[in-house]
Amino acid sequence: MRLLFFSFIFSLSLSCFAQPNSGYLTFDGDSSEVPIKLQNSIGSSDKTIEFFFETCDNNSSLNKMGLLIFPTEGIGVNLTVNAAGNAANLEISKAANPTFNDVYAAPIYRHGNWNHVAICYKAMDSTISLYFNGDKLGSSDSLKLNSNNFLLGGKASTYFKGNIAELRITDSCLYSGSYTIPNRFLTDPKTANLFLFDNKLSNETFVSVGSNVDSAFAINGAYGIDEIQVTQDTSICKGDSLTLFASGGTIFKWTSKNFITNDSIYNPTLFGNISDTLSVAIENKNGCFINKKVELLLETPPIIDLGNDTTVCEGTVIQLNAGSHASYLWSSNQTDSAVFSPSGKIWVRVGSLKGCTRTDTINILEFPQPSIELGPDTLLQQGYTLLIGVPAIFDSYKWSTGETTPTILATLPLTYSLTVTDTNGCTATDNITLNYPPQSVDESATKAVHFYPNPTNGSFLIKTNIGRIEVIYIEMFSLLGETVFQTSLAPNVSEVLLPDFIENGNYFMRISSVKLNKTLPIILTR
Structure with a gap:
């Protein structure tokens, strides 16, 4: 037996579970192995067979485990790891010759680190060279x-316990001395097989890509594991929820300062309250685990308040203002900060510059609109009064004459307007026009009477085209129909002087004679 000890430095930047670029295989160490069946014989040409492997922290002493076994030839590449998991030996053995084995010490070794191992077979001289983590081991x-078949895992003294990822078989020897450890395996024209162990068929069967399409079968405690993935670093709005995700294991344990609905499943829901670096421990069937971290940044959401639900009078349109934000979307599909809206259920979604959104809703109800009817326009006999109005069922009343009762006595030929207000504050308005009955008078004379100035300071002139051969009677009324002044003008008099006791305001003046009868508004301003 040749025992070769040498020290070599290689990068240990690969952390636990960092190596697999897709799925991988896990071995339970009891009887686990993965038979590989090839179309072509391994010895038909030069070959490189290489893969990544790791042992895990929960392992104790791992004595001479089979990494790569060629059962037909009884040749194996075996691994022995000490109890601390910080040192290991690689060995090439031959079952037909128990005294033949080359052991190579790898002093820089650690559980949880992925390692690259390769063998190069030279068909011409039937030799095998062993490569490990960037160096050739021995001669x-x-x-x-x-x-045309071999085993991943398999039994030396014991079965392999750990994980294996990405097996590649190349129709040439890729390495000679020191080499650069590949980050992952790619295909080229000389790639006979590449097993990524990601898309498995039924019964834990995997098919390779490359120039040959061959199969691998995970049996007896070997399992295909999904690619290790976790939620990417992300940001969410404060108060929002985030569905987390992790794969590549069977047991999960999430840790965060924020509330997580179930910290033992692969896809719990997190409710964001503070920024945090959360972590998840992913463990597979064989107890190998990895800790992954996710950076979570909480963004401040916008504040939106459309106010309390309200009730308006029927037909009323109110303005709703969503405040100052980066974006707006109303239930009416409008995108302005403020809208005029009728009744109904109205919502708006506002967005911040960071993309946070918040929504608020307001319900606008309607009071029924009151309705009044003063009746059709009608005639008012001179010297008579007419009762006009509505039932006393409203909260308040306001007439154009200034009165505030449900009904009034009309004495003048005017247009009377009434506005009522109900207990909800809703209003309705109606008008009625009263006219004196028509008289048989000279129409041209009626149209030709006027007085000026109007407004007046109390002195004004009356002009007519009736020839002034008769007396003209003047009667002045307040808006309430009260007579405040009356006089008569001789045929040769045109000026009217109002008494000082008449207060400023709006009045009506009736001008009448045998051929004339007309009522006109007048404004007194002293």
């Missing part, structure tokens, strides 16, 4: 391979 051994 080449004369060992002939000629079968």
Whole structure:
């Protein structure tokens, strides 16, 4: 037996579970193995067989485990790891010759680190060279391979316990001395097989890509594991929820300062309250685990308040203002900060510059609109009064004459307007026009009477085209129909002087004679 000890430095930047770029295999160490069946014999040409492997922290002493077994030839590449998991030996053994084995010490070794191992088989001289983590281990051994099947895992003294990822078989020897450890395996024209162990068929069967399509079968405690993935670093709005995700294991344990609905499943829901670096421990069937971290940044959400639900009078349109934000979307599909809205259920979604959104809703109900009817326009006999109005069922009343009762006595030929207000504050308005009955008078004379100035300071002139051969009577009324002044003008008099006791305001003045009868508004401003 040759025992070669040497020290070599290689990068240990690969952390636990960091190596697999897709799925991987896990082995339970009891009887687990993965048979590989090839179309072509391994010994038909030069070959490189390589893969990544790791042992895990929960392992104790791992004595001479089979990594790569060629059962037909009885040749194996075996691994022995000490109890601390910080040192290991690689060995090439031959079952037909128990005294033949080359052991190579790898002093820089650690549980949870992924390692690259490769063998190069030279068909011409039937030799095998072993490569590990960037270095060639020792010299080449004369060992002939000629079968078309081998085992990943398998039994030396014991079965392999750990994980294996990405097996590649190349129709040439890729390495000679020190080499750069590949980050992952790619295919090229000389790639015979590449097993990524991601898309498995039924019964834990995997099919390779490359120039040959061959199969691998995970049996007896070997399992295919999904690619290790976790939620990417992300940001969410404070108060929002986030569905977390992790794969590549069977047992999960999440840790965060925020509330998580169930910290033992692969896809719990987190409710964001503070920024945090959360972590998840992913463990597979064989107890191998990895800790992954996720950076979570909480963004401040916008504040939106449309106010309390409200009730308006029927037909009323109110303005709703969503405040100052980066974006707006209303239930009416409008995108302005403020909208005029009728009744109904109205919502708005506002967004911040960081993409946080918040929604608020307001319900706008309607009071029924009151309705009144003063009746059709009608005639008012001179010297008579007419009762006009509505039932006393409203909260308040306001007439154009200033009165505030449900009904009034109309004495003048005017247009009377009434506005009522109900107990909900809703209003309704109606008008009625009263006219004196038509008289048989000279129409041209009626149209030709006027007085000026109007507004007046108390002195004004009356002009007519009736020839002034008769007396003209003047009667002045308040808006309530009260007579405040009356006089008569001789045929040769045109000026009217109002008494000082008449207060400023709006009045009506009736001008009448045998041929004339007309009522006109007048404004007194002293």
